[in-house]
Amino acid sequence: IIDKHDNTLLKSLEDVHYADVAELIEELSTEDSLYIIKLLDSDFTSDVIAELDEDDREKILKGLSSKEIAEEIDELDTDDAADIINELPEEQKEEVISQLEDVEHAKEIVELLRYDEDTAGGLMAKELVKVNENWNVLTCVKEMRAQAEEVTRVHSIYVVDDSDVLKGRLSLKDLLTTSTRSPITDVFIKNVDSVNVHDKTDEVARIMQKYDLEAIPVVDELGRLVGRITIDDIVDVIKEEAEKDYQMAAGLVDDVEADDSIIELTKARLPWLVLGLFGGLGSVFIMEGFDAALGNYKELFFFTPLIAAMAGNVGVQSSAIIVQGLANDIIKGSLFKRLIKEVSISLISGVVLGLLIIIFGLVTSMDFKFSFTVAISMLCVIIIASLIGTFVPIILDKRGIDPAIATGPFITTSNDIFGIFLFFYIAKSILGF
Amino acid sequence: IIDKHDNTLLKSLEDVHYADVAELIEELSTEDSLYIIKLLDSDFTSDVIAELDEDDREKILKGLSSKEIAEEIDELDTDDAADIINELPEEQKEEVISQLEDVEHAKEIVELLRYDEDTAGGLMAKELVKVNENWNVLTCVKEMRAQAEEVTRVHSIYVVDDSDVLKGRLSLKDLLTTSTRSPITDVFIKNVDSVNVHDKTDEVARIMQKYDLEAIPVVDELGRLVGRITIDDIVDVIKEEAEKDYQMAAGLVDDVEADDSIIELTKARLPWLVLGLFGGLGSVFIMEGFDAALGNYKELFFFTPLIAAMAGNVGVQSSAIIVQGLANDIIKGSLFKRLIKEVSISLISGVVLGLLIIIFGLVTSMDFKFSFTVAISMLCVIIIASLIGTFVPIILDKRGIDPAIATGPFITTSNDIFGIFLFFYIAKSILGF
Numbered sequence: 129i130i131d132k133h134d135n136t137l138l139k140s141l142e143d144v145h146y147a148d149v150a151e152l153i154e155e156l157s158t159e160d161s162l163y164i165i166k167l168l169d170s171d172f173t174s175d176v177i178a179e180l181d182e183d184d185r186e187k188i189l190k191g192l193s194s195k196e197i198a199e200e201i202d203e204l205d206t207d208d209a210a211d212i213i214n215e216l217p218e219e220q221k222e223e224v225i226s227q228l229e230d231v232e233h234a235k236e237i238v239e240l241l242r243y244d245e246d247t248a249g250g251l252m253a254k255e256l257v258k259v260n261e262n263w264n265v266l267t268c269v270k271e272m273r274a275q276a277e278e279v280t281r282v283h284s285i286y287v288v289d290d291s292d293v294l295k296g297r298l299s300l301k302d303l304l305t306t307s308t309r310s311p312i313t314d315v316f317i318k319n320v321d322s323v324n325v326h327d328k329t330d331e332v333a334r335i336m337q338k339y340d341l342e343a344i345p346v347v348d349e350l351g352r353l354v355g356r357i358t359i360d361d362i363v364d365v366i367k368e369e370a371e372k373d374y375q376m377a378a379g380l381v382d383d384v385e386a387d388d389s390i391i392e393l394t395k396a397r398l399p400w401l402v403l404g405l406f407g408g409l410g411s412v413f414i415m416e417g418f419d420a421a422l423g424n425y426k427e428l429f430f431f432t433p434l435i436a437a438m439a440g441n442v443g444v445q446s447s448a449i450i451v452q453g454l455a456n457d458i459i460k461g462s463l464f465k466r467l468i469k470e471v472s473i474s475l476i477s478g479v480v481l482g483l484l485i486i487i488f489g490l491v492t493s494m495d496f497k498f499s500f501t502v503a504i505s506m507l508c509v510i511i512i513a514s515l516i517g518t519f520v521p522i523i524l525d526k527r528g529i530d531p532a533i534a535t536g537p538f539i540t541t542s543n544d545i546f547g548i549f550l551f552f553y554i555a556k557s558i559l560g561f
Numbered sequence: 562i563i564d565k566h567d568n569t570l571l572k573s574l575e576d577v578h579y580a581d582v583a584e585l586i587e588e589l590s591t592e593d594s595l596y597i598i599k600l601l602d603s604d605f606t607s608d609v610i611a612e613l614d615e616d617d618r619e620k621i622l623k624g625l626s627s628k629e630i631a632e633e634i635d636e637l638d639t640d641d642a643a644d645i646i647n648e649l650p651e652e653q654k655e656e657v658i659s660q661l662e663d664v665e666h667a668k669e670i671v672e673l674l675r676y677d678e679d680t681a682g683g684l685m686a687k688e689l690v691k692v693n694e695n696w697n698v699l700t701c702v703k704e705m706r707a708q709a710e711e712v713t714r715v716h717s718i719y720v721v722d723d724s725d726v727l728k729g730r731l732s733l734k735d736l737l738t739t740s741t742r743s744p745i746t747d748v749f750i751k752n753v754d755s756v757n758v759h760d761k762t763d764e765v766a767r768i769m770q771k772y773d774l775e776a777i778p779v780v781d782e783l784g785r786l787v788g789r790i791t792i793d794d795i796v797d798v799i800k801e802e803a804e805k806d807y808q809m810a811a812g813l814v815d816d817v818e819a820d821d822s823i824i825e826l827t828k829a830r831l832p833w834l835v836l837g838l839f840g841g842l843g844s845v846f847i848m849e850g851f852d853a854a855l856g857n858y859k860e861l862f863f864f865t866p867l868i869a870a871m872a873g874n875v876g877v878q879s880s881a882i883i884v885q886g887l888a889n890d891i892i893k894g895s896l897f898k899r900l901i902k903e904v905s906i907s908l909i910s911g912v913v914l915g916l917l918i919i920i921f922g923l924v925t926s927m928d929f930k931f932s933f934t935v936a937i938s939m940l941c942v943i944i945i946a947s948l949i950g951t952f953v954p955i956i957l958d959k960r961g962i963d964p965a966i967a968t969g970p971f972i973t974t975s976n977d978i979f980g981i982f983l984f985f986y987i988a989k990s991i992l993g994f
Contacts, residue, residue, distance in 0.1 A: 147771045155893065181891075300733055338580045340793045342775060359792050360773045363799060370803030371885060377807060378881030378968075379874055386886030387893070390905045397878050398910050404874045405914050408867025409921055415863040422859055429862040430848040434841025436866045437977055440873070441812055441837045441970055445830050448811030452804060453819030460588065460820070472823045477831050481838050488842055535811075537874055544870055 146172060150179035153188075162191040174203035178212065183388070186215065194220060198227035206233065207253035207361065210240035240355075248332050249325040251365070252346045252355030258286045259312060261295050266308040268298070284343050286353055287316045294345055294353040296320050322347050325354055332357060333365045334457070372532065373451055377444070379404075379537040400537040407541030411436070411548045418552040421561045427494075428555055431502055432548055438481070438506060439513040439547030440540040446470065446517030447535040454525050466518065474514040478507035498559070505554035509547040516543055579605060583612035586621075595624040607636035611645065616821070619648065627653060631660035639666065640686035640794065643673035673788075681765050682758040684798070685779045685788030691719045692745060694728050699741040701731070717776050717789070720749045725785040727778055729753045755780050758787055765790060766798045767890070806884055810877070810969040812837075833970040840974030844869070844981045851985040854994045860927070861988055864935055865981055871914070871939060872946040872980030873973035875907065879950030880968040887958050899951065907947040911940035930992070938987035942980040949976055 141149055141164070153161045153176065165173045165188060177185060177200055189197060189212075197216070201209045201224065213221055228234040236254040243249025257275045259268045272285060285298040296318045306315050322345045323332050336344055336359060346355040372383060379400035384393055411432075421428050453459040459466075482503035489499025517539050521531035574582055574597070586594045586609065598606045598621060610618060610633055622630060622645075630649070634642045634657065646654055661667040669687040676682025690708045692701045705718060718731040729749045739748050755778045756765050769777055769792060779788040805816065812833035817826055844865075854861050886892040892899075915936035922932025950972050954964035 145772060147773075337793075337796060339578060340580075342792065359775065359796070360770075363770060363792070363796060366796060366800055367803055370800055370807065374803065374807035374810060374885065375881060378810060378877050380878060380881065384882065385889075385891060386882050387891055390902060390909070393882070393902075394906050394909050397875075397906065398913060400878075401871065401874055401910055401914060402917070404870050405867065405917055408864070408870050409918075411866045412860075412863040415866075416860075419859070419863075422855065426852070426855055427845075427849075429865075430845040430852075431841070432862075433844045433848075433865050433869045433977060433981060434838065436869065437837050437841050437873075437973065438834065440870075441834055441973070442830075444811050444969070445813060445833075448808060448813065449817065449819050449826070452807070456818075458818060458820055469823060469826075473827050473830065476823070476827050477834055480831060481834060484835070484838055485842075536877070540870065540874070544866060548866060 141168065146175035147179050149176045154181060154184050158187045158191060161188055165192070166196075170199045171203045174200040178204055178208040182215065185212070189216065194223040195227050197224050198229070201237070202229050202233065205253050205255050206236045206240055206355075207251065209233075209237045210250075213237065213241060214245070243325065246329050247325065248323045248327045248329065248346050248357060249355070251329050251332065251361050252325070252357045254355050256286060256345070256353075256356045257284075258288050258353060259298065261287050261289055261313055261316065262311075264309055264311045265303065265306055265315065268312055269303070269308070284345070284356070286320075286345050286356075287312060288353050292352045294320065294322055294347050294351060297345070320345065323357070324349070329362075329365045330369055333362050333369070336362050337366070369455065373455060373535070376530075376532040377448060377451070377536040404537055404541050407545055410545045414545065414549050414552065418556065421552065421555070421559075424561055425498065425555070425559055427498065428502075428552065432551065435506060435509055435547050435551045436544040439509050439543035442474065442477070442510050442513040443517035443539040443543040444535065446514045447521050447531075447539050450518050450521045451531050451535055454521065454531050459522070463519075463522070466522075467515070470514050470518045471511060474511045475507075478510040481510070482507050501555050501558045504558070505551045508554055509550050512550060513543045513547060516546070574601065579608035580612050582609045587614060587617050591620045591624060594621055598625070599629075603632045604636045607633040611637055611641040615648065618645070622649065627656040628660050630657050631662070634670070635662050635666065638686050638688050639669045639673055639788075640684065642666075642670045643683075646670065646674060647678070676758065679762050680758065681756045681760045681762065681779050681790060682788070684762050684765065684794050685758070685790045687788050689719060689778070689786075689789045690717075691721050691786060692731065694720050694722055694746055694749065695744075697742060697744045698736065698739055698748065701745055702736070702741070717778070719753075719778050719786055719789070720745060721786050727753065727755055727780050727784060727786040730778070753778065756790070757782070762795075762798045763802055766795050766802070769795050770799070802888065806888060806965045806968070809963075809965040810881060810884070812970040837970055837974050840978055843978045847978065847982050847985065851989065854985065854988070854992075857994055858931065858988070858992055860931065861935075861985065865984065868939060868942055868980050868984045869977040872942050872976035875910070875943050875946040876950035876972040876976040877968065879903065879947045880954050880964075880972050883951050883954045884964050884968055887954065887964050892955070896952075896955070899955075900948070903947050903951045904944060907944045908940075911943040914943070915940050934988050934991045937991070938984045941987055942983050945983060946976045946980060949979070 149164075153164065156164070161184075165176070168176075177188060180188065192200075197220075201212060204212070213224060216224060225234055225238060228237070240249070240252070240254065257272050259271055263271070268285075285300070285303070286294060287296045287298055289295055296316045297320045298312065298316045302315050302317075321335060321339055321341060323335060325346050325348050332344065335341070336357075342359045344357050345353055346357060348354050368383075375383065380396045381399050382392070382396040384396040415429065415432065418428075450459065485503045485506065486496075486499050488494075489496065489502075520534040520539065524534050525531040582597075586597065589597070594617075598609070601609075610621060613621065625633075630653075634645060637645070646657060649657060658667055658671060661670070673682070673685070673687065690705050692704055696704070701718075718733070718736070719727060720729045720731055722728055729751045730753045731745065731749045735748055735750075754768060754772055754774060756768060758779050758781050765777065768774070769790075775792045777790050778786055779790060781787050801816070808816065813829045814832050815825070815829040817829040848862065848865065851861075883892065918936045918939065919929075919932050921927075922929065922935075953967040953972065957967050958964040
């Protein structure tokens with residue numbers, strides 16, 4: 129690349145899949161990447177650009193003129209095209225759209241730009257194969273051939289009436305196995321799952337997963353076919369959802385990646401750390417309130433990190449199970465049953481852990497009354513911590529708030545404070561200081 | 562259902578999607594479920610059974626005879642069939658297989674049973690449409706019609722030579738748009754991605770995602786086409802991977818769900834809690850070693866839960882970013898660069914948090930030297946904690962161990978102990994007690 133032997137370079141990239149070229153470009157400097165993009169044909173580079181990581185794409189697009197960007201977008205499917213235009217700075221959007229050569233394509237992209245990114249409309253593409261219910265198989269195949277030229281992959285053939293209202297779908301299999309003279313009305317499948325253009329993407333993902341669909345048609349309020357969503361777009365949604373829950377549990381407020389900048393990463397991490405700090409300062413106050421214990425029972429203070437850690441761990445476990453259950457829609461049955469279940473689990477765990485503490489006390493010849501007190505208060509802390517971990521997400525979910533925000537640092541911090549208070553309170557009741 | 566009006570029941574379930582019936586059955590008692598399953602036709606119930614949650618399916622299958630199970634399996638695609646047989650108790654497996662009516666189907670299922678569940682072979686199905694490279698489009702379409710009868714959905718048409726070696730694929734689009742007399746060799750796409758039957762499922766998922774594939778052919782060591790994997794199976798793999806990382810980070814050793822039994826849930830949760838307990842007992846020892854500080858600086862002990870919490874939170878954040886980065890294969894660049902980056906991030910965070918502690922100290926009229934000591938040691942703890950959180954997963958990954966085990970309780974516990982030790986050590990050096 130450094131020598132810039134254009135022909136050798138072109139030749140070597142020609143046969144490579146665009147996803148591999150995108151990976152290569154992500155490792156090159158912006159200057160080298162731009163050189164390659166400008167050298168290659170836009171019907172190839174458009175796919176490369178669509179495949180790039182958002183941050184890398186931003187850098188590349190900054191180095192291209194609006195005219196050049198429009199050329200790339202002309203080659204893309206409407207959904208990718210709309211996504212890329214959405215990432216452009218406001219003032220450049222219109223300029224790029226006005227430079228698009230294919231007017232029909234431009235109109236469709238503009239339509240897609242109207243929808244929210246996290247709705248079916250924001251995810252769908254306009255490219256699809258549709259046939260009229262009044263045609264016969266032969267007309268149908270002819271029309272499909274014409275339409276198929278425009279569409280990268282044929283997923284399903286949708287059947288509409290004269291006002292474009294979705295009526296059903298045709299399977300390629302049936303088309304292959306039916307006589308060419310049969311009318312479409314006799315062949316097509318009337319039962320077709322569809323989503324509304326305003327449905328949320330996670331709802332679309334749920335439906336497509338449940339029914340194992342590879343593509344789903346999108347209709348507007350009047351039932352008219354306006355687009356289609358394919359499973360590869362949904363795979364990204366599913367992955368992001370699952371990763372987002374994990375990131376929130378780990379205390380990251382933004383969707384960050386390891387190769388983001390130091391500033392971005394710090395911005396995503398600091399808020400929860402500040403919360404953790406305030407929580408910790410809260411426990412400083414609590415312990416100051418119990419400092420009478422320092423006289424006879426200074427060891428209580430040696431056990432506080434253990435109590436805090438157990439409260440945190442138990443809370444995180446409970447909330448993770450509930451958050452994943454809510455995400456997969458399997459939290460059923462009454463709240464009372466769940467309460468009994470959580471108390472049982474934490475009772476078993478608490479008794480086992482409490483016995484270990486008593487054994488530890490015997491081995492290190494600790495006062496029995498003291499180690500018994502630690503074990504009992506830890507048992508109570510574990511039960512309360514698991515109930516907080518279970519019910520805070522459920523309550524948030526009922527109120528329409530994403531339960532994932534209640535996992536990780538939030539649960540850990542509140543369980544820390546609560547656990548330490550409970551620990552000292554119970555110890556004081558038993559030991560009396 | 563209680564009145565068991567068979568006809569009404571049948572009529573009402575007839576038009577329902579099998580995924581919905583599966584959902585209904587998961588909420589019914591085993592007895593009622595069995596009643597419904599036996600009432601309905603096996604070409605419908607087989608899909609319902611395949612769709613059920615593993616635990617619910619186990620209950621249902623226990624209530625069916627081997628003959629009845631074989632009837633259900635006869636209706637299923639080979640991949641689902643093999644999965645279900647794999648779940649049966651050893652002694653029942655052979656009995657069910659011997660009762661299968663379709664011998665060809667049985668042979669294919671037995672072949673699939675040979676492969677490991679987490680390899681391409683364990684995921685693939687035998688149902689596919691393949692054509693010989695020497696045929697022309699017309700023969701091809703005829704053959705495809707015959708084969709398509711067996712296959713639920715036609716994803717791709719694979720082209721093989723006389724010894725069944727995968728040569729390429731035919732797009733349905735090209736088939737629709739080409740003259741029927743053209744020989745296949747002129748039409749088919751020679752470049753086709755495929756995976757080996759022994760490739761790991763997460764590698765298959767990575768490839769299918771990267772190249773946006775909806776189906777991928779599976780070949781054996783000799784390059785012969787032996788099956789195909791479709792994106793809906795991969796969606797499950799991707800989701801499980803992402804959820805598994807989160808579960809490990811939350812301290813769950815098994816893949817548990819909210820509706821698992823109390824015993825299963827406790828078994829998944831207790832091991833990490835015991836680890837946390839030992840960690841906590843470790844910090845008891847550390848603090849006992851520094852109990853000379855109790856004289857003049859008892860407040861140090863009030864700050865230990867805060868220090869432990871910060872060490873834990875920072876470690877979890879760092880490790881989550883690295884684990885997700887490793888899973889998505891975006892951890893690039895030298896280790897030294899990553900070191901600099903982590904130190905910078907934790908330096909910024911540590912200074913901000915340290916300043917907050919000093920302000921807190923001023924407000925609560927704490928000794929300045931003391932609050933300064935706490936701030937400085939916290940800064941050091943945060944830097945070390947973030948380095949542990951970053952490099953432990955990277956090192957594990959390099960050694961071929963799943964880095965996700967290093968997140969959550971493991972990082973929290975080791976950072977707790979390490980952080981508390983460092984905190985007292987630095988405080989002792991500055992304050993001298």
